[in-house]
């Protein structure tokens with residue numbers, strides 16, 4: 138088999154994306170959703186692998202700016218649309234695309250690459266570590282009550298058409314979530330993503346519904362959701378499927394969840410993607426009846442270790458020498474001295490004795506402050522070579538706010 142890997146031409150997009158859809162089961166996306174992905178695709182960051190005139194491999198990346206601990210935004214490739222035709226699998230095509238992509242990102246000077254994995258087992262071999270997790274909840278709203286702190290008395294909730302509320306929702310989203318580590322800054326076009334409403338995404342429920350929370354006429358929170366009616370012999374048992382919910386203040390946030398859990402004719406409220414430190418966990422009367430589950434979300438790979446570690450800040454001052462292993466991107470391998478604190482950081486080559494030994498994958502996992510070096514060391518994946526170095530570095534790498542990826546890409 139001879140295949141050719143080359144950059145994507147805009148005119149090839151339809152065939153290329155069709156092959157991606159085929160690798161994901163062959164169900165074509167809704168036309169509106171497809172159109173958005175076509176517009177967001179950056180062909181010069183996308184590659185196809187061709188066997189003659191047949192596309193057998195796809196991969197792309199978005200040019201994101203990712204929020205990191207400290208509030209800065211760092212250039213990051215949002216790796217996406219990865220697939221290999223079932224007829225050509227396990228012959229190294231993914232590996233060749235990862236090789237080409239990471240070399241290209243290095244050439245662009247982008248210090249980070251991030252992705253969400255269809256299966257978490259795929260990307261560790263290429264140096265990606267699981268950097269964020271997400272909660273899914275399924276609340277038994279017939280039993281669970283939501284406590285609302287003072288301040289919600291004068292909050293008005295009202296239904297608005299999602300399109301009419303979009304600008305207010307986007308403003309609130311940017312204020313509440315834009316600088317949370319793990320969130321990509323939304324560049325033009327991406328604000329359309331939360332408004333996509335293909336029938337296939339409704340799970341048998343209503344078209345997208347939007348409720349705005351307002352105080353003195355100003356929007357201070359919102360929720361977008363689907364309502365799926367269901368009737369049993371015992372009576373109504375509908376469910377609410379939350380797409381996104383944000384609020385500028387705790388009382389408004391609680392009021393929105395109280396609203397969701399109190400919608401007539403429904404007995405459950407589901408949300409697939411909330412941060413692991415979501416205040417919801419402290420608002421509910423019975424967390425055991427909230428069906429809380431945790432899963433991996435954003436996987437992160439430092440493309441350039443020095444630039445990546447120097448681009449975020451650290452909770453407390455640190456000075457540590459890291460001995461990094463990186464078989465797939467050997468330019469990162471070896472010793473790095475990382476110095477920094479809450480005001481900034483630098484990470485440079487050194488010949489000094491190492492304090493910690495780890496692979497680039499662990500650095501990726503710890504980078505956003507959501508996975509502790511201590512915990513990775515407990516799994517034997519970080520080795521402490523100087524007493525005290527592990528605890529100190531682990532504390533410094535942490536983040537007061539759990540990192541979170543608010544939406545897929």
Ligand SMILES: CC(=O)SCCNC(=O)CCNC(=O)[C@H](O)C(C)(C)COP(=O)(O)OP(=O)(O)OC[C@H]1O[C@@H](n2cnc3c(N)ncnc32)[C@H](O)[C@@H]1OP(=O)(O)O
Pocket residue numbers: 160161216217218219220221222225226227228229230231232233252253254255256258259262
């Ligand atoms: C960011 C995203 O877009 S995630 C979406 C990923 N795409 C999909 O899941 C769509 C369906 N799956 C596919 O298209 C393909 O199976 C891919 C892309 C996952 C793998 O492509 P392939 O060309 O078969 O991978 P390749 O041959 O390069 O495999 C490299 C190594 O990864 C391993 N590997 C590949 N896929 C998987 C998997 N799904 N689970 C576990 N291991 C895997 C291979 O066994 C191989 O291991 P080895 O080096 O020890 O022999």
